[in-house]
Amino acid sequence: MNVVACKELTKQYGENKALDGLTFTLNENTITGLIGRNGAGKTTLLKILAGFWYETSGDVQVFSVHPFNSLSVSANTVFIDDQMTFSNSLTLKELLNEADRFYENWDTDLAERLFQYFGFDPYEIHENLSKGKKSTFNMIIGLAAKCALTIFDEPTTGMDAAVRKDFYRALLKDYLAHPRTIIISSHHLDEVEDVLEDVLLINEGKDYLHLPIDELKEYAVGLSGKSAIVRQWISNKEVIYSQNVGFDNSYVVVKNDFEHESAKRLGMEVSPVTPSDLCVYLTNQTEGGIDDVFNKRDPK
Numbered sequence: 001m002n003v004v005a006c007k008e009l010t011k012q013y014g015e016n017k018a019l020d021g022l023t024f025t026l027n028e029n030t031i032t033g034l035i036g037r038n039g040a041g042k043t044t045l046l047k048i049l050a051g052f053w054y055e056t057s058g059d060v061q062v063f064s065v066h067p068f069n070s071l072s073v074s075a076n077t078v079f080i081d082d083q084m085t086f087s088n089s090l091t092l093k094e095l096l097n098e099a100d101r102f103y104e105n106w107d108t109d110l111a112e113r114l115f116q117y118f119g120f121d122p123y124e125i126h127e128n129l130s131k132g133k134k135s136t137f138n139m140i141i142g143l144a145a146k147c148a149l150t151i152f153d154e155p156t157t158g159m160d161a162a163v164r165k166d167f168y169r170a171l172l173k174d175y176l177a178h179p180r181t182i183i184i185s186s187h188h189l190d191e192v193e194d195v196l197e198d199v200l201l202i203n204e205g206k207d208y209l210h211l212p213i214d215e216l217k218e219y220a221v222g223l224s225g226k227s228a229i230v231r232q233w234i235s236n237k238e239v240i241y242s243q244n245v246g247f248d249n250s251y252v253v254v255k256n257d258f259e260h261e262s263a264k265r266l267g268m269e270v271s272p273v274t275p276s277d278l279c280v281y282l283t284n285q286t287e288g289g290i291d292d293v294f295n296k297r298d299p300k
């Protein structure tokens with residue numbers, strides 16, 4: 001069953017199209033990584049799915065209803081991001097008690113164990129927590145709510161490396177015990193890829209790729225070798241990324257749809273491309289790279 005279905009979904013702010021005809025579906029009980037560069041439209045999409053914002057055009061369905069202001073969607077959805085604010089008149093412990101009253105499937109035991117594990121003071125106020133601690137507390141809410149649609153928008157902002165690792169491990173363990181539909185937006189695909197089943201890559205508001213993470217790992221390969229040979233080889237291929245290496249060598253990334261042996265026989269090296277690098281290459285909006293900024297400076 002589809003939990004999310006978007007068709008030609010568009011969100012416009014004045015002249016700016018934050019979402020531009022997104023069409024995709026998300027199956028029940030899957031963990032999807034929503035990946036995209038800064039400004040790609042991730043938060044806009046997630047807020048529309050959570051029912052906070054209205055789309056400009058197109059069709060969006062969550063649990064088969066339009067999500068904006070829908071009671072059934074808000075009762076079955078939890079949206080966690082680093083902008084969450086809570087009442088200053090309640091302590092952390094009281095916030096957990098309120099969450100218990102609000103979320104039907106609230107897992108008190110999990111919330112308390114995580115709360116203790118991460119060393120929270122029950123009498124602390126959310127606003128006074130450090131950035132990483134706020135994200136950690138929000139994550140506890142997101143996991144313990146056990147909502148059928150669980151949305152994490154950049155959940156690890158400010159968390160240190162150890163807490164990030166713990167978060168993804170907790171997420172996976174809890175998901176395996178209680179499968180539900182989870183969407184995690186992140187810039188760090190390498191960090192999150194081990195928990196993902198699917199990746200939805202968006203670029204400038206458009207859906208670019210939507211496929212299982214295992215297929216993304218095989219989607220492209222890198223080829224390196226003498227520039228003349230590489231250039232000849234790619235003449236009839238779709239090139240995802242290319243870079244000159246040293247004086248006479250090139251590195252290119254192409255779709256993995258050819259016999260590797262034929263490339264190796266011409267002296268080229270074939271290497272895997274990580275999903276994280278691939279997503280960066282696929283969504284590169286500028287020619288060359290940051291080095292070009294410096295290379296093109298006038299000598300003084």
Ligand SMILES: Nc1ncnc2c1ncn2[C@@H]1O[C@H](COP(=O)(O)OP(=O)(O)OP(=O)(O)O)[C@@H](O)[C@H]1O
Pocket residue numbers: 013016017018036037038039040041042043044045
């Ligand atoms: N309230 C708003 N008013 C006007 N423009 C907005 C608003 N919210 C977002 N935008 C624009 O919509 C586009 C998409 O923004 P959005 O925050 O959805 O991207 P994002 O992928 O979440 O980015 P990031 O990774 O940097 O958080 C951007 O061009 C942004 O400037």
